[in-house]
Amino acid sequence: MSPGIQLTEQGNLRHLLTIEGLSSETLLNILDTAESFITLGRREIKKVPLLRGRTVVNLFFEASTRTRTTFEIAAKRLSADVINLNPTHSSTSKGETLLDTVRTLEAMHTDLFCVRHPESGAPHLIARNVPDHVHIINAGDGRHAHPTQALLDMFTIRAHKGEFRNLRVAVVGDVLHSRVARSQIHALSTLGVAEIRVVGPRTLLPREIERLGVRVFTEMDEGLRDVDVIMMLRVQRERMDGAQIPSEQEYFNLYGLTEERLALADSGAIVMHPGPINRGLEIDSAVADGERSVILAQVTYGIAIRMAVMAIILGGSEPRRSRLPDA
């Protein structure tokens, strides 16, 4: 999956499919644009008419109320028209292919698709097959990527810790099955943090993860020592029955983030989580609701980040043109 498809010939962002291959300039431009959507002082998110007359389609082949809602709110705050589609129920059950579904919607002169799909690579497949004036944002594909989540995480880190350069960051939990973790590691690496740690049981870490330039810890206490940022991952309860995780209680004993463990990190460390959180499984309620937690701030920033990505992608483009013949 070449990241080249994400950029126009002039180097502008055309799609957002993965963090991989994007420059630090591109990432920082997104963070700065998101900043502009947050009114300083009041921390209010402004409604702006940037995308008036544009149509944004939330194309979710996998249910996710939370993520879909953030894209819907972001698009409406930009004054776009928003269409929510969950194609599992209708057209695809009639046997329509993924690309036929997209081509049909595109023929309705929709401008932007926010795509979530259970299979890795589905948003790339779509992006390779749309005309120039149609744009794709990956809202999570299989185990592959979730780039807007990683961007809002970077925004959160910068808002709370300032410069990336001197930070030690731990990504904790089920890295193996997490599209979020992959995108986070790419973003942290591109933005040049001092150290990226990956913490979890060996069964939940991808083989050869070290190749991404991270340090691996299978002991939670060691992994957290002196870090500035703790990025917890969500554990899928569905995996509990399998061989990979013995039991919820044992997982919490070994890798749950408690106040005692948090004390091992730097005294100014922040705690992040993409949500929804499993209280008492990967994180203790006292930590999730504690003063070091920035979990709800992440949600707020997530709206601004999605507004920024939409505005950058569509702002640089001409309004929709079609492939219709000149009759």
Added chain:
Amino acid sequence: MSPGIQLTEQGNLRHLLTIEGLSSETLLNILDTAESFITLGRREIKKVPLLRGRTVVNLFFEASTRTRTTFEIAAKRLSADVINLNPTHSSTSKGETLLDTVRTLEAMHTDLFCVRHPESGAPHLIARNVPDHVHIINAGDGRHAHPTQALLDMFTIRAHKGEFRNLRVAVVGDVLHSRVARSQIHALSTLGVAEIRVVGPRTLLPREIERLGVRVFTEMDEGLRDVDVIMMLRVQRERMDGAQIPSEQEYFNLYGLTEERLALADSGAIVMHPGPINRGLEIDSAVADGERSVILAQVTYGIAIRMAVMAIILGGSEPRRSRLPDA
């Protein structure tokens, strides 16, 4: 459930959770505001920009197309952005708690939640846990309350019968399981109607209902005699199999509102029903569609009442502020 939570220190309406504890001034202010949204003469409901830029979330943990639609239309006529969520399908199935769901949505800078929940007290729980700038309207919780329904009923009574003071009102049917009946009785009592009657089989009346200041009738004919307003309740067909109601036919024979029975009421009496109606179960079609029926007028007024409650609650508040740290 102290009603104090509904009001600000200045006595303004902050949430609408229950009619209980609200003053007649508060109720009449809502009715008057609703009146202003209905263009006199043409009885047209106006679209106004009062809530432009605000985000209203319909958070329905229990399916109800009808009620959800009224809140959606009301919010859109006030020019708000509206998000419809039915959390049973997604986040809560992932084990997220009610409060985590709300805190997450609130972090997206949503201003108002219209909450329907199968458990009594859920909207109160939420209201006790949101920051000052977030507002809750109870759209029906368990058997407890449905305050906007009661308000639109009061609006309907005033529009058709004028002053509350001299009215005799009968609430008829399954009072035991009805959140509507509870809210109606509180509203009628606060607004000072002359007499509130409760009519139904003993098995469908709450014990000690008399304590609410109502007269109890188990004979339909007696209960309707000379009343000015008949407020029918919906009978849940699901209860028919149980011991509480013997059969649909027998229920209709004993408590169905027919033209013969309607003739026992005052000659100017009006017939109300919260809908959807069960024709031939609690009400005869001739009555439902007859000239004394104001059932469809109730629906119309329901939009204006919900607009009024939203406008009052949000109009008095500052636009959204967040709990984010001043970075």
Added chain:
Amino acid sequence: MSPGIQLTEQGNLRHLLTIEGLSSETLLNILDTAESFITLGRREIKKVPLLRGRTVVNLFFEASTRTRTTFEIAAKRLSADVINLNPTHSSTSKGETLLDTVRTLEAMHTDLFCVRHPESGAPHLIARNVPDHVHIINAGDGRHAHPTQALLDMFTIRAHKGEFRNLRVAVVGDVLHSRVARSQIHALSTLGVAEIRVVGPRTLLPREIERLGVRVFTEMDEGLRDVDVIMMLRVQRERMDGAQIPSEQEYFNLYGLTEERLALADSGAIVMHPGPINRGLEIDSAVADGERSVILAQVTYGIAIRMAVMAIILGGSEPRRSRLPDA
């Protein structure tokens, strides 16, 4: 079902229920209005404030993401407020009748219902029971009609082939179960095409179809010879198991549109399909994606047509008035 109900006394379009009974002037007026919503030169669909403050309800008793989305986008491009309802899940499961559902929504001062229903005639039933200021568009009822599909098909034919008068048009496939085919044949006939052919296996053609003034072909090659327009119908895979169609492979062999067969038609012939297409069943991928295919153009024109019908129907009407008593 008298078509008279569709027109006002002045001959203006009040509802769109069926093509049957509409004059060629009415049809051409809709096509011309749709043309005005497509910016010539750029083929861009404009957003216009024609229906600001109006409420459009998509009332779909049968799931159809594709069709519902076209109505939703069309209404939003006209600046209307849009409510999507799928009543199978809620009110009708509570036993509410079709007319009670509509009357309730109408009492919310909704202006236009786009109705899809599995039973033929349901939109007519509704149209006969709404007050003057409420309008109905049939979005597909049973096997009966799908008039906006036929109109966008006519728009497509005119855009690509010019005058209707000299055209030979073939409607191919499962005519028996198709509401689209019925509407197409009425439209083609009213607009005066030279020849309408119906092509398919005898088991999938309605008895006495010749009465509609069409020529019947059970041999695909014969039916396609020298035609200017090929209108493929969708085959329901559900029918494959029955006696009507032996197998997918055999159907494709006998009636699938391949490049070889397309070569039998006029050299300038266009290929149409209402979608979603079944690749390899009724149409070969090479044809569906080929240069003679105008399938995606149909989708684009479908938005403009639905905008035109909504604008014509509502443009001629006064804003909503209610049936409320003058209190």
